[in-house]
Amino acid sequence: MKRKPIIAGNWKMNPGTRDEARAIFLATRRAIETHENVTAIVCPPFVYVRELATLTKGRRRLFVGAQNCFFETHGAYTGEVSAGQLADVGASHVIIGHSERRAMGETDEIVNKKIKSALREGLVSIVCIGEKERDSDGHYLSLIRSSLEVSLSGVSGADLSKIIIAYEPVWAIGKSEREAMKPHDLHEMAIFIRKTLSKPYGTPLAFKMPILYGGSVGPSTVAEHLGAGVEGLLVGRASADVKSVAEVIEAAASAK
Numbered sequence: 001m002k003r004k005p006i007i008a009g010n011w012k013m014n015p016g017t018r019d020e021a022r023a024i025f026l027a028t029r030r031a032i033e034t035h036e037n038v039t040a041i042v043c044p045p046f047v048y049v050r051e052l053a054t055l056t057k058g059r060r061r062l063f064v065g066a067q068n069c070f071f072e073t074h075g076a077y078t079g080e081v082s083a084g085q086l087a088d089v090g091a092s093h094v095i096i097g098h099s100e101r102r103a104m105g106e107t108d109e110i111v112n113k114k115i116k117s118a119l120r121e122g123l124v125s126i127v128c129i130g131e132k133e134r135d136s137d138g139h140y141l142s143l144i145r146s147s148l149e150v151s152l153s154g155v156s157g158a159d160l161s162k163i164i165i166a167y168e169p170v171w172a173i174g175k176s177e178r179e180a181m182k183p184h185d186l187h188e189m190a191i192f193i194r195k196t197l198s199k200p201y202g203t204p205l206a207f208k209m210p211i212l213y214g215g216s217v218g219p220s221t222v223a224e225h226l227g228a229g230v231e232g233l234l235v236g237r238a239s240a241d242v243k244s245v246a247e248v249i250e251a252a253a254s255a256k
């Protein structure tokens with residue numbers, strides 16, 4: 001069966017202008033149109049969501065998501081944006097629990113509330129988990145397990161069609177492509193995540209669940225990461241650049 005990889009782009013707080021945002025988005029769209037087997041989910045800063053979502057019209061493999069949402073529906077929460085507001089301006093996905101937000105105090109309990117608010121609004125959550133560092137005693141595995149359990153607590157098997165897990169080891173984010181996680185280790189982690197999920201949800205659902213890898217993915221490592229038991233990639237820097245996003249999508253399209 002031909003692969004249908006998902007390439008999710010986390011633009012973080014980039015680019016600086018609407019014109020640049022449009023240019024990167026259109027480069028992504030052109031690449032998707034050229035490569036029929038790839039799906040792209042572009043997650044720009046909030047301010048660009050509405051405009052870019054209008055540029056997805058008529059495309060089945062191109063989506064716009066946000067990088068965060070708040071768990072309440074409305075009210076006195078200065079600076080926050082609700083899942084409902086995101087859905088209203090055309091977002092279909094939302095990244096929840098990115099390590100850069102966890103570094104600002106987001107916990108698995110908060111992630112859980114945000115997932116539930118996204119589910120209520122029909123958004124697909126891209127739920128980020130990942131250890132800060134690896135220890136030889138394997139404590140990082142318990143951390144991943146508990147992160148999954150707490151984040152998905154109360155999420156039903158039927159809701160899983162609206163969940164994508166993004167495994168992003170914090171130590172591999174923002175580095176060079178060479179320092180990204182090794183495919184063998186990623187393969188093991190993907191199996192570990194599926195095993196953990198198969199307890200509450202059963203093996204068939206756990207194995208259907210899309211898992212993305214994120215952390216210093218660039219055009220030269222796309223193929224090896226996609227060959228390591230995951231359905232796609234969550235790409236940071238390389239997704240927010242006209243040239244490299246096209247290269248990443250092209251590499252994903254030809255990955256075996």
Ligand code: PGA
Binds near residue numbers: 168172174217234236
């Ligand atoms: P990076 O970021 O690809 O720039 O390492 C990935 C991420 O933080 O999602």
